[in-house]
Amino acid sequence: MGSSSISGDGEAQLHGTTNSKHGGWITFPFIIATLAGLTLAGGGWLSNLIVYLIDQFHINSIDAAQINNVVCGCTSLFPIVGAIIADSFLGSSAVIWISSVISLLGLLLFLLMATVDGMRPENCQNDSSLCTITPSKTQYAMLYLALTLVAIGLGGSRFTLATMGANQFTRAKHQETYFNWYFFTLYFATVIASTAIVYVEDNVSWAWGFGICIMANVLGLIIFLLGKKYYYYDKPQGSPFTSLAQVIVASFRKKKMVLSSQSPDYYYGDDLQKKIDELPTNSFRLLNKAAVKIEGDILPNGSIAKPWNICTVQQVEDLKTLFRILPLWSSSILLGAPIGIQASLSVLQALAMDRHLGPHFKFPAGSLLVFTLVTTSICLSLFDRFLWPTWKKIFGRNSTPLQRVGIGHVFNVASMVVSALVEKKRRVTVHSHHLQGSVVALSVLWLVPQLVIVGIGEAFHFPGQVALYYQEFPTSLKSSATAMIAMVIGIAFYLSTAVVDLFRRETTWLPNDINNGNLDYMYWVVAVLGVINFGYYLVCARLYEYKNVSYGNQTLTVKN
Structure with a gap:
């Protein structure tokens, strides 16, 4: 991945006392393995949540998509709470293992719902999308309790691991290498969860799927605790x-x-x-x-x-740093909202398309987003090895986080345009074959291009944003810095939920049977909003000035 080798090349730097070494590359295997285990556990339930709600709790498709967006928003907002607790009281390590335990409790509750009769509605004899059996209040309460626990657990650990891992290094180059490996592991583990675990849930049983998630969670927690004696710990300094x-x-x-x-x-x-x-x-x-x-x-x-x-003057300058970066941060909200809308609606589209790949395999709808994840994972590696070195040769300097995020904006808008065109073709195919209310002959592979394009965009803007916040934020807010991107994603998911709900109430575009709607109109709206937001971003980026950040031989500073 990165240009630095993962070895003890002097980066096992001295932290704290002079009697013991902590931090550096020796901590890397523990943190990355922990990330892989917890991501497998989280991805196993989150990737297939819409299908789970429709199949096991008989919730209609649009409502299931909305619940999914709310849960995704929670998993992205909880990191802010975790970061504040880590910075102010407990430290990153405690937040990570406590969150892992909370996640484990939620997964155990999911396993109970999958195995114990009465904790979920009875199975329908006909198509679950047409089922009239609704969950009881107690069953809803158990479902929402489980979702709350796993969302807190996933949100509290994922981005706190990013900060704690980066804090093990003092050299910016090694921190950048760590972030590259962090995102590669995050996406690769999510790919495995979205394919292998989702396949087990759809074709073997939900109980086996949740059991695998539990084992991954336990393994990640154990590995993290085994590395405790090697970690460098930031002492909480109060809020x-x-x-x-x-x-x-x-x-x-x-x-x-x-x-x-x-x-x-x-x-x-x-x-x-x-x-x-x-x-x-x-x-x-x-x-x-x-x-x-x-x-x-x-x-x-x-x-x-x-x-x-x-x-102190430093306190004043810390607040100024936040004020400078807030406009850029706000522009990322409308960057993430279209992705949230696309993610949930693409699963509904997949459920209404031909998912057979050959005579014996039916592609799980919950695994559809794996194309985005795989694309992002591959691009992260290719960019690090080829694109950015080539960029430096051509332009004579490294690319900046703002440039990377800007390129991500362009790909994001392009993905929404492709989504609109594909949905129009899907809908025309439905009407031309008079198949309203039934599965369309159009292959689910038609959805792949839009997911690939948004995956390329994420490879640009996601690491770019995290690097920007981590390097620009005050030292006292390092944990909050990496959680800022999570907060953007969380707000974006809530905004996407609100937008879908608005158009669902005010238009006829989003009926429960999407074959009778106009999802393509929805994609065109978010594409236009993306273009407007990109213009806003360009203004913010043009006015922003880096503060004490070095990129290779290029040093950027804030002007007075």
Whole structure:
């Protein structure tokens, strides 16, 4: 994958005390193996969730897709909670193993629902999509409890592992190599879960499928605990968000104060070097007032008398960093929402298409998204080995995260356009053969191009966003930095759910029988929104300036 070999090449750096070495490449096998196990466990239930809801709980197709989007949103929002807990109280390691245990409890509940009569509705004699047997309130409660547990477990561990793994290295080049391997493992394990485990669920039994997920979860947890003596641990420093809130309060209280142009008038804490030769940056200048010293702010020993009255210059600059990056972050929401819409609707399309590949094999609808995952995995490796070195030779410098994300925007829009065209062909085929309400002769392979294109886009924008946030965020918010991309995905899934619900209520495009609807109109709408959002992104990227980030020989800094 990366250009650095995974070996003890001096990267087993010294952290903390001088008596023991922690971190570096020795931790890599434990963290990556943990990621693989937990991803197999999570992907095994999440990839086939829509089919599970329709088949086992007799929920209609659009409602099942909506529930799937809400659950996906939760798995992407919980990392923010996990990151705050990791940064403020427990540390990343504790959050990871606790989340793994919670995930295991949810999977055990799924296994019970698959094996114990009465914990799920009775099976229908006819097509489950037409079934009139509905779950009881108790059965719904058990279902939602299981979904909550597995969503918390998956969300709390996946991106926290990304941060903890990156924190094992001090060199940016090795961190970049780690992120490449992280995403390759994440996608590769999800591919296995979306094919092998989903096949077992569809063709053997749900109980066996959930049993495999449980074994993968247990194995990942054990491997993670075995590596505990090798990890470098960041000590929780209290909530970094409290520190940021203090800047806002202190600057408001001093809003009438005139800013000084003299460095000694600002409070730098223990950073003596900045006292000598550096003033606060000029962006968001009003926040600089929070660091101006007045009588009574500082005690004789140099410490702060009232934290909500004055802050260090570093606290002020940390908040400015968040303000600078928020516009870029917001542009990623409409980048992720179309992907969420496509992911759920593609499964419904697959259920209404010919899924036979040869005389003896029927492609599982829940495995459809494997084409996106495989494409992204392959592209991550090819980009690292060939595209980015070629880019540097042609342009004389490395590509930046913003450039990678921008290219991802273009592929994302292209995928939505292809989705609209394919759905129109599928619908025309239905009508021309008078097969409304039944499976269409059009092959499910027609859906592959749109999934491949969106997979290529993810290989550009997903790692680009994580690298950007990790490298640009303040040190005190490193865990929150990688979780920011998860938060984007979570909000995007909720937005996709809201958009689908809106068009379902206000139009006739999304009936329960999609053969009688107009899904292609839905894809055209999100394609147009993607074009508008891309324009917004270009403006944000043009105005953004990197802060102390090096790419090869290229150093980028924030201007005052």
